Amino acid sequence: MGIGLSFFTEAVGAGPRATMDVAGFGMADAAELRIHPSGSAVLKVSCMSQGQGHETTFAQLVAQELGISPHEVDVVQGDTDRTPFGLGTYGSRSTPVAGAATVIAARRVRDRARTVAAALLEVAPEDLEWDHGRFGVRGVPGAGATLAEIALAAHSDLELPAGVEGQLDAACVYNPPNLTFPCGAYVCVVDVDTGTGQVRVRRFVAVDDCGVRINPTIVEGQIHGGLADGVGMALMQLMAFDGAGNHLGASFMDYLLPTAKECPSWELGETVTPSPHHPVGAKGIGECATVGSPAAVVNAVLDAIGVRHADMPLTPAQVWRAMQGRPLRNDLAVE
Amino acid sequence: MEVTLTVNGREHTREIEPRLLLVHLLRDDLGLTGTHWGCDTSNCGACVVWMDELPVKSCTVLAAMAGGRRVRTVEGLEGPSGLDPVQTSFIACHGLQCGFCTPAMLMTARWLLDHDPDPSEDDIREAVSGVTCRCTGYENIVRAIRHAAAGGSP
Amino acid sequence: MQVPAQFEYRRATSVQDAVALLARYGSESRVVAGGHSLIPMMKLRLAQPELLVDINDLAELGGVRVVDGELRLGALLRHAELLACAEAGERVPVLHDAERVIADPAVRNRGTVGGSVCQADPSEDLSAAFCALRAVAVVRGTDGHEREVPMRAFFRGPYETAVGPAELLVELRVSLWSTGSAYVKVDRRSGDWAVAAAAAALRLEPDGTVADVGIGLTAVGARGFVAAEAEDDLRGRAAGVDAFARAGRLAAAHCAPVADQRGPVDYKRHLAGELTVRALARAADRTGVPWR
């Protein structure tokens, strides 16, 4: 039996664009938000979900800012004919960057809604108070307009103040002031069969701090998947080549993914330290668990066999070799 | 050659090459793209469907071999009263992310619960061990199947 | 996308029909049972038969039963069916041990016992198990004539067996001589082929003497999947830690593993010994005879 710990920080989101780029492209992402006359919203973002749940998380961001139901927010993504351009979804950056753009676009919509509401209610914009989906007139109980009413007015023949065009929409190209820094502390418990080198992950406790959790269920799902990935990296995944340069892990027969049997039931915990670099204090989470988990698993195996270092992946053969005092894998090609 | 098979209760006859795999017949000829295809080595399990009431990897069955047999795919899971409890449970428990493994997971889960209405966590992990999931770490898949076993209400 | 090369497909209506088809097409024809070894090989074009003879309709090739003190397994018995047979698990637990670690449940629903041994893959789990049990293969040819081939003479080399081009394996017979048996496998991950595995079958006298023993090894280049030297050494000795350790050393010394991604030669040799010892110990426990 061995216990492994890992503590990690992932630098996530990237920015400012002047100091961080990909091949000359600044690491910006964008959002465009439009409120229909009905009060429902269409959000177009420059990132693309492959199952990370942007449709839910980003709708919640808009809903939270505008006081409408997430069900009323249609999230459009994945086609730059219809969406703004951006660097997209990878490296845990969608919520830190495109998510931030979404929040700021929503706040801009709210600002415009205030101007429209002021015209509609014939009061000064400063006399309006935002209260969860509605601008009320300060000191006049009952007087006010909901976002839907304001949206309809913005599309109507209402006389708007000079300089304000009609309709209710806004865009944001977000230039991150800084990275966000999700971090975590992981503990892994393994059993090692010292006669065969086989490893079984008995328990895995992961405490993550990804700032404010917009949708805790989705956040946990991201962590679960990353932990499984880490077990795969730590124990079974190898890019080996034979003497002729053929890749020996070119199919799932040899590039192994953990199955349900190699994964324990993940135990999660959290701390919440809002990021000062993000409009709602969120940080990235998509990749965090893949950063922290391989080290925890490897450390647990090393603890079990009393060795300071062994090259990954810790296949049964590699664990056995490490126990024989041959922990290095300087023979990435098959002997 | 000609092959006739029953898919989700409906009989289909098609002219095929003997080398056509069942997964491609389902997806390309019958348009049942709910069944996924994820590898060439019979390892990923994304293609699991039922053949004669047993979950099998449809990429490793010739369409010709399925002739005269009954195939059930994820499209045939929904009943007259709506989604199957395993489907509602996967929704309720966030049992899917990208959805690539999901049809195979659902068909495997339905079969498991038909044969063992109260499976332990280990039984569930064993049952789905032929289907790999890249997203969920299996946690919420196991939860969803337990949830379905417990009645599957949302 | 990998698809097999072109071939002709025929569905056999009887064993006789299958054998006749095989005879007509000669060495370019192949039987397909579960297809879970053959179809992947055909996708990779490692096999390119011109005719496939599908035997899945032949109910006479299915089933498992005990007859005349023998366990008889039809060639078309699916892995999952063998695993579901409680009597087989009780009488020869090595078969259930092995079946539990062969591939995954979906593959086991389709793959057959007969296909496994006819595939003769050097890493096939059942090959070692049947060799340890000294099972007998029943093979039927064109004239309906059946011949019996001892499992230990069945494998002619990697992917080569004693089944002739116009013959069909119809049954595997396991005489119930062993009173305890076990299978132990090391794999890189569940569902993966063995890095190494050992099967042991034992018959112990009431005083713990080894009356008879069978030891099978897979994936380590043991001749015919058998650790014959270890068996010879153990027979007649008192079952015990030392005797089993000797057997393990002999098994390791006489196998010939090759290095691959599953591990280097010295590791696999180590496993051959270690797993032999473990399989013997578990088999001895199952005899119910006290040993040590």
Ligand SMILES: Cc1cc2nc3c(=O)[nH]c(=O)nc-3n(C[C@H](O)[C@H](O)[C@H](O)COP(=O)(O)OP(=O)(O)OC[C@H]3O[C@@H](n4cnc5c(N)ncnc54)[C@H](O)[C@@H]3O)c2cc1C
């Ligand atoms: C993903 C995956 C993982 C696997 N993992 C393992 C594992 O861990 N351990 C293991 O042991 N196996 C494993 N297998 C192999 C599996 O057990 C196969 O089902 C089995 O090896 C072959 O059985 P089959 O019925 O599918 O044979 P088929 O593929 O139909 O046939 C195999 C060969 O046997 C011949 N044949 C079949 N039946 C007969 C017969 N009655 N008479 C004469 N010739 C016949 C065929 O012509 C062919 O040459 C795995 C397979 C897959 C796809």
Ligand code: FES
């Ligand atoms: S497609 Fe991967 S197992 Fe069938």
Ligand code: FES
């Ligand atoms: S949900 Fe993406 S593979 Fe399982």
